Each structure stands twice: as C-alpha cells, then as structure tokens.
Amino acid sequence: MTVEESGLIYKTTTEIRGPILFVEGSRDVAFDEVVRITTPSGYEVTGSVLDVSRDWAMVQVFGETSGMDLNVSVRFTGETLKIPVSDELIGRVFSGSFEPLDGMPRPLSTDLRDINGGTINPAARAVPSEFIQTGMSAIDGMNSLVRGQKLPIFSESGLPHNQLAAQIARQATIPGKEEEFAIVFAAMGIKHEEADFFREEFEKTGALSKSVMILNLADDPPIERLVTPRIAQTIAEYLAFDLDMHVLVILTDMTNYAEALRSISIAREEIPTRKGYPGYLYSDLATIYERAGRITGKKGSVTLMPILTMPAGDITHPVPDLTGYITEGQLILQRELFLRGIYPPMNVLPSLSRLMKDGIGAETTRKDHADVSNQLYMAYAEGTRARGLVRIVGVVGLSERERTWLRFADEFEQRFVNQGPYENRTIEQTLDIAWDLLAMLPEEDLIRIREEYIEEFHPAHKREG
Amino acid sequence: MSLAGTIERINGSLVVAKFEAEPKIGDLVEVGNMKLMGEIVRLSEETAYIQCYEITSGLKPGEPVLDTGRPLIAELGPGIMGTIVDGIERSEIELWKLTGPFVTRGTNIAPLDRKKQWTFEPKVKPGDRVIGGDILGTVQETASFQHRVLVPPDLKGTIESMEAGDFTVEDVIGQLRTPEGSVELRMMQTWPVRRPRPIKERLPLEMPLMTGQRVIDTFFPVAKGGAAAIPGGFGTGKTVMLQQVSKWADADIIILIGCGERGNEMADVVAHFPEITDPRSGRRLIERTVIVANVSNMPVSAREASIYMGVTLGEYYRDMGYDVAVMADSTSRWAEALRDISGRLEEIPAESGYPAYLADRIAEIYERAGRVVTLGSGQRVGSVTLLGAVSPPGGDFSEPVTTHTLRFIGTFWALDSELAYRRHFPAINWLRSFTRYLAVASRWWSQYERDWEQIRAKALELLEEASEIEETARIIGEKALPDEQRLVLLLAEMLREGFLVQSAFHEVDTYCEAEKQVALLKILIDFYDMVEPLIHQGVPIEKVRDLGVVTELMRLKERKGVEPIEAAHAEMRRQIDQLAEEYEVAVR
Ligand SMILES: Nc1ncnc2c1ncn2[C@@H]1O[C@H](COP(=O)(O)OP(=O)(O)OP(=O)(O)O)[C@@H](O)[C@H]1O
Numbered sequence A: 001m002t003v004e005e006s007g008l009i010y011k012t013t014t015e016i017r018g019p020i021l022f023v024e025g026s027r028d029v030a031f032d033e034v035v036r037i038t039t040p041s042g043y044e045v046t047g048s049v050l051d052v053s054r055d056w057a058m059v060q061v062f063g064e065t066s067g068m069d070l071n072v073s074v075r076f077t078g079e080t081l082k083i084p085v086s087d088e089l090i091g092r093v094f095s096g097s098f099e100p101l102d103g104m105p106r107p108l109s110t111d112l113r114d115i116n117g118g119t120i121n122p123a124a125r126a127v128p129s130e131f132i133q134t135g136m137s138a139i140d141g142m143n144s145l146v147r148g149q150k151l152p153i154f155s156e157s158g159l160p161h162n163q164l165a166a167q168i169a170r171q172a173t174i175p176g177k178e179e180e181f182a183i184v185f186a187a188m189g190i191k192h193e194e195a196d197f198f199r200e201e202f203e204k205t206g207a208l209s210k211s212v213m214i215l216n217l218a219d220d221p222p223i224e225r226l227v228t229p230r231i232a233q234t235i236a237e238y239l240a241f242d243l244d245m246h247v248l249v250i251l252t253d254m255t256n257y258a259e260a261l262r263s264i265s266i267a268r269e270e271i272p273t274r275k276g277y278p279g280y281l282y283s284d285l286a287t288i289y290e291r292a293g294r295i296t297g298k299k300g301s302v303t304l305m306p307i308l309t310m311p312a313g314d315i316t317h318p319v320p321d322l323t324g325y326i327t328e329g330q331l332i333l334q335r336e337l338f339l340r341g342i343y344p345p346m347n348v349l350p351s352l353s354r355l356m357k358d359g360i361g362a363e364t365t366r367k368d369h370a371d372v373s374n375q376l377y378m379a380y381a382e383g384t385r386a387r388g389l390v391r392i393v394g395v396v397g398l399s400e401r402e403r404t405w406l407r408f409a410d411e412f413e414q415r416f417v418n419q420g421p422y423e424n425r426t427i428e429q430t431l432d433i434a435w436d437l438l439a440m441l442p443e444e445d446l447i448r449i450r451e452e453y454i455e456e457f458h459p460a461h462k463r464e465g
Numbered sequence B: 001m002s003l004a005g006t007i008e009r010i011n012g013s014l015v016v017a018k019f020e021a022e023p024k025i026g027d028l029v030e031v032g033n034m035k036l037m038g039e040i041v042r043l044s045e046e047t048a049y050i051q052c053y054e055i056t057s058g059l060k061p062g063e064p065v066l067d068t069g070r071p072l073i074a075e076l077g078p079g080i081m082g083t084i085v086d087g088i089e090r091s092e093i094e095l096w097k098l099t100g101p102f103v104t105r106g107t108n109i110a111p112l113d114r115k116k117q118w119t120f121e122p123k124v125k126p127g128d129r130v131i132g133g134d135i136l137g138t139v140q141e142t143a144s145f146q147h148r149v150l151v152p153p154d155l156k157g158t159i160e161s162m163e164a165g166d167f168t169v170e171d172v173i174g175q176l177r178t179p180e181g182s183v184e185l186r187m188m189q190t191w192p193v194r195r196p197r198p199i200k201e202r203l204p205l206e207m208p209l210m211t212g213q214r215v216i217d218t219f220f221p222v223a224k225g226g227a228a229a230i231p232g233g234f235g236t237g238k239t240v241m242l243q244q245v246s247k248w249a250d251a252d253i254i255i256l257i258g259c260g261e262r263g264n265e266m267a268d269v270v271a272h273f274p275e276i277t278d279p280r281s282g283r284r285l286i287e288r289t290v291i292v293a294n295v296s297n298m299p300v301s302a303r304e305a306s307i308y309m310g311v312t313l314g315e316y317y318r319d320m321g322y323d324v325a326v327m328a329d330s331t332s333r334w335a336e337a338l339r340d341i342s343g344r345l346e347e348i349p350a351e352s353g354y355p356a357y358l359a360d361r362i363a364e365i366y367e368r369a370g371r372v373v374t375l376g377s378g379q380r381v382g383s384v385t386l387l388g389a390v391s392p393p394g395g396d397f398s399e400p401v402t403t404h405t406l407r408f409i410g411t412f413w414a415l416d417s418e419l420a421y422r423r424h425f426p427a428i429n430w431l432r433s434f435t436r437y438l439a440v441a442s443r444w445w446s447q448y449e450r451d452w453e454q455i456r457a458k459a460l461e462l463l464e465e466a467s468e469i470e471e472t473a474r475i476i477g478e479k480a481l482p483d484e485q486r487l488v489l490l491l492a493e494m495l496r497e498g499f500l501v502q503s504a505f506h507e508v509d510t511y512c513e514a515e516k517q518v519a520l521l522k523i524l525i526d527f528y529d530m531v532e533p534l535i536h537q538g539v540p541i542e543k544v545r546d547l548g549v550v551t552e553l554m555r556l557k558e559r560k561g562v563e564p565i566e567a568a569h570a571e572m573r574r575q576i577d578q579l580a581e582e583y584e585v586a587v588r
C-alpha cells in the first residue's frame, strides 16, 4: 500500500494486546488513519486507527504482532488506506496487503482509491438482469446467476467448491454476447495448493491475463485478511465502473475473514453476540458484499462470488447466516451428495438465486424456465421426503406416488445436478434434461407448470406434435 | 441557538465531544470540518456522545462540533411522494445528481425541494377560525395523491389572509392571527421524528387491510391501523411479501422503509413501481409510494433513524385523513443499530448484547400504528398500519427482537424455511402464525359469504389435522393410514397448492380479489364435504384422487375471475355423482 512517507513517529506504545496496539501521547491522529509500525529489527507492518482520543490511539495491526515489544516506532501517516489503480493491475499477483508477489515492481498511479470504497446510491443502481450461462444445470436451471449479482457458495472443508468456482469462472458467458469476464480473485487464509489450483486454472484457460490475484494464504498474517477483500473490491469497482469491464470477483474463504474480525473484537473486549462474533458482523460484511452490482449509465458490472466454509456444516453459524441475509441468494454444497459421487454436490433445495426472475424468461432463456424450475424444486422436495420415509418404513411402505417421487429424486441428482467438471451445458440442454425428468411424473402432478407449457414442452406432447 | 464544542474521541460511528455549556440530548449536530451529521444520544454534563450518521473516517479529535439546537426532524410538505429518500430524508435522486453514483459524505441538502412550485388551492378564507390539524388547502402532488396542507398541530387562530396560486414550500401562503400575534403560514412544516404526532382520539379497528394475498387476507389478516410482524430466516420471503403488500394493499399511501437491507431491492422498487398500475385507481403505484432507503452498507446510526423517519411520514399522511401502510424491512437491522450504539456507549447489555430498553423501543414504534380521529375541527379519520420484517439470527424465533415484537403486534406471519425450500411461497406457516383481528376481518368478509368464519375455521382445522396425520405417516407410511385420514392429507395438499401457494410473479395470481378468495376456499371445502361421505361408505381414496377435477381445483387460482370456479363447481358435482353411482353409494 502506498502512503505518504510523512507523519510523526511515536515510541510510546504502552500495551500490545493481540493484534491491537495502544499508543499514548499521540496528537492530531485521525480515525481510520493508516499507521506504519516498525520494530527495532526493521520489520515493518501496517495498521489502522480503530479508536482515537486527544492523547491516545488504538491501532489494529494487519501484520504479525507476536514478536513485538513496546519498543516499536509508530508512524501515523495522515492518510486512510488507499491503493493505486490503473489498467496495469490486470494480470498481476499481489499479497493480501497489496505487495507484488510476481516479481514485478509496485504499481504506480496517481489515481489512489480508498479501499473502503463508497456506498452506491440505491437510486443510481441498475437492477441486474442479464442471465449468465455457467453451463451447470443446477445453477442455470434452478439458481440462475445474473450479471452484477452477489451469489456466495456455502461449502464445507473438503468439498469441491474451488472446482465449482473455477468452472463457473471458466464457463460463464452471456448467451449471444462475446464478452468475457475479468476476474479478481482474493484469497484469505486458504492453503497454497488451493491458490495454486486457481492460478493454474486461470493460466490454462488464458483467464490469467484478464485477472488480478490478491493472495493472503494460510501462513500469512490473519489480520491482513481484513483488508484483502476490500482491496479486491476496490480493483473490481475500478475495472467495472472506470474501465467498463464485466468483473467476476471470487473471495475465498470469507469464514477466515470473519475470524480475523472476531479476533480484533475480542482484543477490544467488545460484547460478543453469537459464537464470539461482534454484533457488527452483518454491517461489516455488507460493506464488502454490497459493493457488487451495476450502476445506471455505466457499462461494466461487478458480479460477486464469495466462498465460505460452514463450520461443522452448520448453516445457522453466524458467517453463512449473516452472509445469506446480505447476498442475493446462496449455492449450497452438501457432504452427503459429495459422498455419493455427485458433482457439483449442490443441494438445490436450500440454494436460491433471488435475481433469477429478472434474468430468465422468453427473451433471455425460455418462457417455461421459471415454471420448470419451480416444479423441479417441488418434485425434488417430495422425493427427498420420500427418501426420509424409506429409512423408516422401507420402500414397501411407500405409496405408488411416493415411489415415483423417490425415483425422480434419484434420477434428478444423477442426471440433472451431476455433470462433468468440464461439461458445459447450454440452457436449452439443461431445460431439456429437466423435461425428460419431469416426464417421469404423472402429468397432473406438474401443478406448478402452466398448462400451455406442458402442451408445448412435455416430451409426451412433443412426440404427438 | 447553536452551541460549539470540540471532538474528544472517535470510536467508529460514536463521536465524543466537549461543549462550552450543556447541550440538549437528541440535538442534531454538525461534526468536524466535514460537517457530518450526527445526533446527541447521551450527555454527561458538557460531554456529549454523538452518533454520527455518516462515515467518520478521517475525523480528528480537536475538530469543531456544532449543536444545531434542534432535534432530527422530518420536513413535511409536498415533494416527498413518489420519491426515494435516505434515513434522514435526503432525496437520493438529488444526491445522485449532485455527487454521482457513490454517496459522498457531508452533502447537506434540504429534504424538500425549495425551488419547485406547487399549485395550492385554499380551503379556508379570511375570518375562518382554525385549529391545529385543520386543512388549509390542497395540492395535487401526484396524479393520484392529493396533498392536504394542514395547520401545524400546535397552532390555532383566525385566518387573516390565504392565497391561491403557485408556491414553493417556503413561500408564505397566508397569515394566521393567534393570541401571540400574527403567524406566517407555509406549506412546509417540520416534526421531530422520534415523537409521535398528536391525534384527537384513537378508534377501534374496523376494517382489514386487503392485500390480495390469500394466506394473509383469508387466514391471517391485519386490520387497518393494526400492526403485523413477518419474521423469517434469509430467503424465506419477507421482502417479497412486503413488496406484494405495497403493490396491492387497499391503502391510500405506502411507505416502504428499506432499513439496512440490499441496495438492489430498493433499485428494483424504484425501477418497477412506476410500471405497475394500481388495480383500484388505475394510477401508477409509485405515485402513492414513498421509499426510505437506508441500505446495509450505510452507517448504522442513520439506519436507526430511518424507521422513525418513515413512521413520521406515515403519521403526517394519516393526519390528512388517509389510510397509510408503513413497511419496515428489516426491524432487526434497526435493533442491531441500536445495539451497536449501545455497545459503543458501554451500556450494560441484556440478552444477546441488546440494551435493556430494546423492548420499550420496539413498543414505541408499534404504538405509532393506529386508526385515529385526527387533530382538527372535523371528525377526519386516518390510519397507520405497521408491518415489520424481522430477521432472526439462524432463523430462530426465540431471539430477543422476535420475542419482544410478538408482544406488540396483532398479526404474526411466521415464515418457514422448509416451505421456502420446496418453493411453497408465501412461506407463511399456517400452524405458527396468528391474528388478533379475526373479529374485524370476519365482519368484513361476511359481506361476501355469510359462513366465512366457519369455512375458514374448517380449512385451518383440516390443515392442522393433516399435520398431525403426517406425523404418524412419517412413522408408518401414508399407505398404512385409513382412507379417511388420507383424504385429509389430500385436502391439505389441495389447500396448499390450490389456495396457500401464490406466486408473486404469476401474472394473474400475484393478486387475488376478495370474491375469488372466498370462492376458491369454498369450492375446496365443498369438495371435502362432498367426497367425505363417499370415503366413509368405502370408496377408495385412490379413486377420489384420480378425479380429473382434483387438478382443476388446484389450478383455478391461475384463472382470471370467479367464473371458472363456478364452472368447476358443476363439473365437480358431476364427477363425484358419477363416482358415487359407480360404487352405488349415497352422495350428500
Ligand atoms: N410470494 C412469492 N412468490 C414467489 N416467489 C417468492 C415469494 N416470496 C419469496 N419468493 C422467492 O424467495 C426469494 C427470497 O425472498 P425474499 O427476498 O423476500 O426473502 P427475505 O425473507 O426478504 O430474505 P432476507 O432476509 O435475506 O432479505 C425471492 O427472491 C423469490 O425467489
């Protein structure tokens, strides 16, 4: 991060509590100001002001504080955290606090942007409505993504969320348009091999030359994770709203981000709410997620795909819970499906895309799309209910109707949800598979589909016609 | 009078300042060199604790603070209807024009447009005696909304002069002689948002608010002037439901408060409401709607204010004699803002970190709902109906905001994730929801159907019974149940699919008129009453399920009007008679 090399230096640190430093006697310090901390041995880290009074300041440190003692020099820079932006960022790799990792020099630009960004005026927003074809049936058919949406993946450790995100990044297109996505990828506390996986994926498909990577890995300072996604979003906003690009932002793993936030809160001795997370976790996550979207009069867009792992697979855990309250839906991966060999192991029932309705239909996908999706949900829900029953009463205990639902659920998982990591289905293919499956059910049970669509698209009628 | 002070400390949105003399709690202040807006929330002699409505980054101790000497007010007058404002009533369209698509701090614009002229038509003349709340005259603010310019609550006297013509909100439209002297009258008045506007008298509630949503109107109605809460986990349908009510409710005015929620949802309303026409007036919906949008990544303190702002606007329109519906999405975000400020003030927390006064604050807000005789000489009646979304952590209703809210509302729409997962929308759980306005609704519905209350009760009873039977079915399987019970299950399914499920996005079914609601419910119950004797007499359930009319009954909701329902009635009778004949049993 570039900050003016000026400001007063203090050697009056009185306490180091976890990632927090208390400086006495400070004068003229601004709230949220960037701080440079240097140890006697020359190790330099960045921090920012969390709480400030006339003669003291509380500083959160984005680097390692474990080896530090009270002899550090603290310099207040008079600036908030900013990064230089230019089109030269594209293709580059940076650390979680924006130090080059690709052996190239630090980017130079006079255009400095505050990493906290601004709030898009709701009146200036354009409603996202362009259907993105990801080539994956469970998404396109039932949880369609649109350009400018924020749609997270809720996963668990060990599940193939990285493959899924990479496949989406690789395959995402707007049918009928040849615009590719630029990708901004931010890693927070993930393993080296995971980051390498993404890098190789992007390299293979040529996406690397249209991407920016910001990497804070598992062995990097945890508190740095507080700035990593904000740097990513700042770059994305610049690419989208200054350079007219369509940007896909992948943030992984937001749970690690939230843990960093929690450790600051604990060090400040704030009153925790659930599981030790601070009460402002919702608002804090919103300042990252809400930066996605489209703006009236601007060509570009920021589509956001955060990935988070649900501790113990618990969707009510504060991180997925509050994320779901902010994002426009969620894609949920499930271990049970994974163990049964389904890829992507997406549980469509609790998954949702709220902006789907604006992106699909006669003009963009097909007029039967919404009804078919709705019917698949209902039928699959019935099928999983029947599956639950089998465990108790056995298949023999099921009524004929329940047995049909059950068969439907099995086939649905095998043929609709399940697909190859390199299989790229068009939306027509996806909807056709859906109709093949729905044809297993008695026609009078297709209650969620308009009769005229049944006439037009049901395989039985098609054959007649 | 304005009082000067200096900043002592900045802790997030909380700014501590020292003043020369003791300022007033609740006063609005300008903070720092950037003149950010804030409000004094606590005092300890000359030290004021200020919640700042704008981002405080860059503020320094030592910077000046100015107490404006007045509390957070709403500017009331022509110019708000059909627009979108933030939590402190700044026009977001104007902000956009002024500072671009990103919100910029310290942009202080006046809520009401000072330049725009409105055509004012007086309703009083010199010599008339008026009191607070009387109508001075009218302005046709939008095609469907007549703004009634009122005498401010605390004024009374004799009209000295009153003029017709085109005026700005600040122009003098007349003079009023009061015991204290002559007072200039203007179209604009102000009101402190945290104080309820005065009324003459509270009235009992008499009418349901009709929303065109079957599960609400028929099963869990809310009265005009009543209050309802809609709690549910993420994605269970709170926002869509409040938007549906905004679109279709038979209220005169809609105030939609986006309190700490998504920017795109606000943009969606701004984009779509101008395209939708009100089925009753034929006018565009936006012309009767005000949007207060304080999105999730705006500072929490302005979020806290946004609900009071919205309710105050609602009361103002009520005072003109209108039925107003105020939607707050979501009250949980408001409560969290309260918690955030309380935490920074280092107050002692009660449950889940919320301050001990949470319940009082919730009560104060819902208390502002009501059906009233407004101030003024006549017997003008107006109402504010308050609907609040609640977003419980983890979807668990035992948390403080939900439990406290429950005590102060009359209707509870409990959303259910399981229903949402199977795309049963509205995902209102019929077993956990309730209404305290049944008597009011019943009186109203009886104009359509004398036996409405019994039919409704029967339907609910069947649904409840079905859920008990399902419990058993979960253990022994549906197949093992007696046919009478399987009939109840079939009927519950028909009620669910044919009545309760109502897609907001279906061109016909998005709105269901009262006649059709009754007709639909009645035909489903009639079906049950007709086939039940057959089952008793040994006709197998499979035969009943296979009747062609079963599917038709579930599809009637998609068809326009009530004629298809009447046609289905005849067909239903025919098919049941035929089945009875086949099995040589008696029909009822
Ligand atoms: N009445 C309805 N008809 C059709 N679909 C609905 C209806 N209600 C909800 N939905 C579907 O459910 C989705 C989520 O609904 P909504 O956005 O209202 O949830 P919410 O409870 O407000 O969630 P959050 O707390 O996260 O804001 C919608 O995008 C829509 O797809």
Ligand SMILES: [Mg+2]
Pocket (backbone or CB within 6 Å): B238, B239, B240, B261, B329
């Ligand atoms: Mg919502």
